[in-house]
Amino acid sequence: xxxxxxxxGNFIQTIINEGRAQGDQxxxxxxxxxxxxxxxxxxxxxSICLNFxxxxxNGGLCNLRFDDTNPTKEDTEYVDSIMEDIRWLGFDxxxxxxxxxxxxxxxxxxxxxxxxxxxxYICSHSPMEIKALRGTxxxxxxxxxxxxxxxxxxxxxxxxxxxxxxxDGRMVLRAKIDMASPNLNLRDPVLYRILHASHxxxxxxxxxxxxxxxxHPISDYLEGITHSICTLEFEDHRPLYDWVLDALGxxxxxxxxxxxxxxxxxxxxxxxxxRALVEEGKVSGWDDPRMSTLxxxxxxxxxxxxxxxxxxxxxxxxxxxxxxxxxxxHCVRExxxxxxxxxxxxxxxxxxxxxxxxxxxxxxxxxxxHPDHPEAGCRKVPFTRELFxxxxxxxxxxxxxxxxxxxxxxVRLKGAYIICCNEVVKDPVSGMITELRCTYDPDTKxxxxxxxxxxKGTIHWVSADHxxxxxxxxxxxxxxxxxxxxxxxxxxxxxEIETEKEGKPALNPNSLxxxxxxxxxxxLAEAKVGERxxxxxxxxxIKDKDSTAERPVFNRIVSLKDSWSKAEKx
RNA sequence: UGGGGCGUCGCCAAGUUGGUAAGGCAACGGACUCUGACUCCGUUAUUCGUAGGUUCGAGUCCUACCGCCCCAGCCA
Numbered sequence: 001x002x003x004x005x006x007x008x009g010n011f012i013q014t015i016i017n018e019g020r021a022q023g024d025q026x027x028x029x030x031x032x033x034x035x036x037x038x039x040x041x042x043x044x045x046x047s048i049c050l051n052f053x054x055x056x057x058n059g060g061l062c063n064l065r066f067d068d069t070n071p072t073k074e075d076t077e078y079v080d081s082i083m084e085d086i087r088w089l090g091f092d093x094x095x096x097x098x099x100x101x102x103x104x105x106x107x108x109x110x111x112x113x114x115x116x117x118x119x120x121y122i123c124s125h126s127p128m129e130i131k132a133l134r135g136t137x138x139x140x141x142x143x144x145x146x147x148x149x150x151x152x153x154x155x156x157x158x159x160x161x162x163x164x165x166x167x168d169g170r171m172v173l174r175a176k177i178d179m180a181s182p183n184l185n186l187r188d189p190v191l192y193r194i195l196h197a198s199h200x201x202x203x204x205x206x207x208x209x210x211x212x213x214x215x216h217p218i219s220d221y222l223e224g225i226t227h228s229i230c231t232l233e234f235e236d237h238r239p240l241y242d243w244v245l246d247a248l249g250x251x252x253x254x255x256x257x258x259x260x261x262x263x264x265x266x267x268x269x270x271x272x273x274x275r276a277l278v279e280e281g282k283v284s285g286w287d288d289p290r291m292s293t294l295x296x297x298x299x300x301x302x303x304x305x306x307x308x309x310x311x312x313x314x315x316x317x318x319x320x321x322x323x324x325x326x327x328x329x330h331c332v333r334e335x336x337x338x339x340x341x342x343x344x345x346x347x348x349x350x351x352x353x354x355x356x357x358x359x360x361x362x363x364x365x366x367x368x369x370h371p372d373h374p375e376a377g378c379r380k381v382p383f384t385r386e387l388f389x390x391x392x393x394x395x396x397x398x399x400x401x402x403x404x405x406x407x408x409x410x411v412r413l414k415g416a417y418i419i420c421c422n423e424v425v426k427d428p429v430s431g432m433i434t435e436l437r438c439t440y441d442p443d444t445k446x447x448x449x450x451x452x453x454x455x456k457g458t459i460h461w462v463s464a465d466h467x468x469x470x471x472x473x474x475x476x477x478x479x480x481x482x483x484x485x486x487x488x489x490x491x492x493x494x495x496e497i498e499t500e501k502e503g504k505p506a507l508n509p510n511s512l513x514x515x516x517x518x519x520x521x522x523x524l525a526e527a528k529v530g531e532r533x534x535x536x537x538x539x540x541x542i543k544d545k546d547s548t549a550e551r552p553v554f555n556r557i558v559s560l561k562d563s564w565s566k567a568e569k570x
Numbered sequence: 571u572g573g574g575g576c577g578u579c580g581c582c583a584a585g586u587u588g589g590u591a592a593g594g595c596a597a598c599g600g601a602c603u604c605u606g607a608c609u610c611c612g613u614u615a616u617u618c619g620u621a622g623g624u625u626c627g628a629g630u631c632c633u634a635c636c637g638c639c640c641c642a643g644c645c646a
Contacts, residue, residue, distance in 0.1 A: 014586095035646055070645065127644055136642060138572050172644050182573040184642050193644035212646050236574055236641050258575085260639095265581080313594060315583050317576095320639055324581045327595045337608060344605095372608075403606065412604050446604060458604045537605045564606045 009057075010316035012050070012229065012257055016058060019226075026252065028060030029226045032086070032093075033067045033100075033216070036078035036200070038271040039286045039293045040085045042307070042328075046262040049311035051229055052091040063223055064093035068101045069215045071199035079200075081286075085294040090304045096223075100215050101201045103222060107210045108162065110218060110248055111173060111192060115154045119247045120191055121147055122157040124171035133179075134187050140180035141187040147176060161194055164207045168194050175214075177243060185240045189213055213237055217244040220254040228254045231261045232318065262314065263322045266477045267292050268505060282507060283478070289544075289555050290478040290511050300475065301532055301542030301557030302328075306335040325477075329558050336532060336540045336557065341369040341376060344414065344460040345520035345535040345554075347472055349388035351464065354419065356439045357385040362465070365446065367415035379523045383416050386464035388519050390537075393459040394436060396424055399568070403457030405436070412458040414536060418444040418451070460536040467519035471553045473544065474513040480506035524552065532557065 016028060030051040034040065040048075055062035064086060068074045086093070114120035123130065123146045135141035149157075158173055160166065173192035181187055191214040196207045220228045228241075235258045245253045263269070269292050277283045277291070286293050289300035297307070310331040314323050364380040389405065398406035405411045410420045423437035443451040520535075527533070532542045539559035547553045 010583095033646090037646085067646065073645075130644075131642075134642060136572085140572090141642090169644060174644095184573080187642085190644050195644085209644095211644075216646090230646095232575070233640055234646090238574090260576085313582080315594090317583070319576050319583090321582060324595065327582070330595060333607090342605075367604095371603095371605080401606090414604060416604090418604095449604090455604085457606075460605075534605085534607085537607070539607095560605075560607050562606075567606080 026226050028058040029224050030055050031063040031065050031225050033065045034082050035067045037073040041269045041292045043262045043269045045307050046311050063096040065098040069210050071197040076200045100219050120175050122154045123174045143179045161208050185237050213240050217241045221250050225254040228256045232258050259316050260320050265325045266479050303335050306332040332558050340532050340534040342534045342536050346388045346390050346462050347518050348391035349519050350391045351435045352387045352389050353437050354385050354440045355437050365415050381521050382463045382466040384463045384465050387461045389461045410455050412455050413461045414458050415446045462519045466522050468525050470518045470520045472515045472518045474556045476511050478511045480508045
């Protein structure tokens with residue numbers, strides 16, 4: 001549109017451009033390196049779109065690489081879901097699927113090389129001792145007694161480590177860098193540890209496993225990665241990343257670039273938190289529609305197009321940020337608005353009887369499936385004497401500017417006639433409204449209205465005789481809204497004290513509302529699981545996999561924007 | 571009080587070598603409307619964390635200060 005591409009793109013693209021300007025001829029090569037220890041979430045989508053996007057836009061390639069160097073946390077269950085999610089998002093790694101574990105032997109060989117050149121040594125101090133010797137943020141660390149062991153001794157020990165002679169934790173291979181470095185990561189970091197654990201791919205072939213800081217730069221180098229993009233917390237690790245590449249004498253090295261991870265308002269995306277929700281049964285599973293996992297939002301009904309658009313709009317930078325979820329919802333509405341077919345369903349039905357409409361008559365009205373796409377055609381919607389309309393579309397004593405149905409007031413029934421409410425029937429005991437007795441104006445039929453009448457409101461409806469019973473699930477944030485967080489006042493100072501502290505975030509008790517008395521037009525009977533629709537005036541819905549033949553279930557993906565409810569509050 | 575980052579409108583975010591603050595979301599007006607949706611116009615930073623300095627001119631350069639994030643796993 002008018003954006004004109006804003007020229008530069010993000011700062012990483014700028015780095016790529018500068019590299020080329022300086023003569024770097026290499027084809028751009030990135031990689032998405034998830035650890036298979038959990039499900040992907042929206043935050044990962046940003047990284048996926050960034051890495052694959054950069055490759056695509058620069059005529060380069062992007063690999064998928066599982067960073068599986070810690071057998072105690074990883075599982076194939078996760079690698080399958082991760083691949084499914086990336087494909088669903090719309091990206092393809094073609095034949096470039098790798099595992100860090102594919103390089104275990106190579107990592108090992110390079111480690112021996114480091115030992116040979118005196119750049120790494122075996123340290124048999126305990127974890128506690130190593131920690132103590134590392135120093136603190138302010139105090140430098142101290143070199144340990146093993147630092148000056150001979151190459152022969154180190155090599156021998158390392159080989160014995162590999163052959164399984166020692167128990168977990170007995171010793172480690174460390175890089176010999178600088179115990180006094182102000183960067184803790186450079187104080188002789190651990191490169192290899194002993195882990196007698198079965199790896200999801202290599203089984204029991206190894207009992208020593210490389211650390212991320214050692215394996216990652218080598219993996220990148222081996223795959224010919226040019227730009228290794230990761231999140232901000234690894235910024236301090238970059239000197240170590242470069243040290244490894246340097247110590248091994250690699251040329252044409254990859255360059256690590258860090259960006260700020262995504263945070264969404266009122267959404268927690270840590271694997272720890274998501275896992276807890278699943279394990280504590282707070283949600284139905286990793287794909288519960290309230291989860292911020294990709295499988296969760298997929299089931300909620302979000303589209304990959306919307307997610308990709310969102311990732312593009314939030315930009316990429318180094319400042320920690322908190323993106324308003326409203327932007328995500330905007331992207332979802334924009335995508336769905338253009339393609340979801342419109343149908344009518346009533347969430348909270350209230351009966352309407354058209355007293356002047358013939359008892360046994362049924363008219364099949366042709367109503368367009370999409371106002372902006374005539375080619376989408378129409379469906380036939382049955383119209384009869386008894387109908388149901390939305391509870392919210394009637395007010396016994398209407399407030400000002402209420403353009404819907406009220407005693408003595410007219411509204412148009414979408415695609416049908418204009419009706420007028422003449423009588424409100426209530427249950428004598430409860431006083432609840434049981435029925436609205438109305439009259440319709442035969443001259444106002446949609447498409448052939450000669451009445452000249454004009455009404456301000458049009459509402460959706462469903463024929464009582466033909467209505468399809470459905471369940472609708474309406475979702476809200478899983479977390480208690482920020483404003484509702486308990487806050488107490490310090491009696492002395494008047495300062496605010498957060499009651500909910502660091503502890504567990506409060507969950508929203510209304511995160512799921514299941515409405516089982518909903519009625520939909522018969523057209524929806526043919527809907528398939530996964531199909532999305534716009535329920536006129538209510539929002540976008542997707543047929544959920546929990547549906548049964550007799551009881552279709554629809555998740556509300558996102559509501560329509562509603563300026564009325566806002567105005568109403570004033 | 572060591573090191574590494576970051577601070578441009580309520581939320582994201584552009585701002586090439588200093589030349590006089592893009593865009594999106596949200597919000598608010600209004601038009602349109604057989605979805606109070608969509609669309610459509612219009613409004614919203616004399617100001618870029620603060621204070622100085624250099625300069626004809628600074629968000630962009632210099633100095634100092636303030637604030638926020640990350641780092642002491644044999645996790646990634």
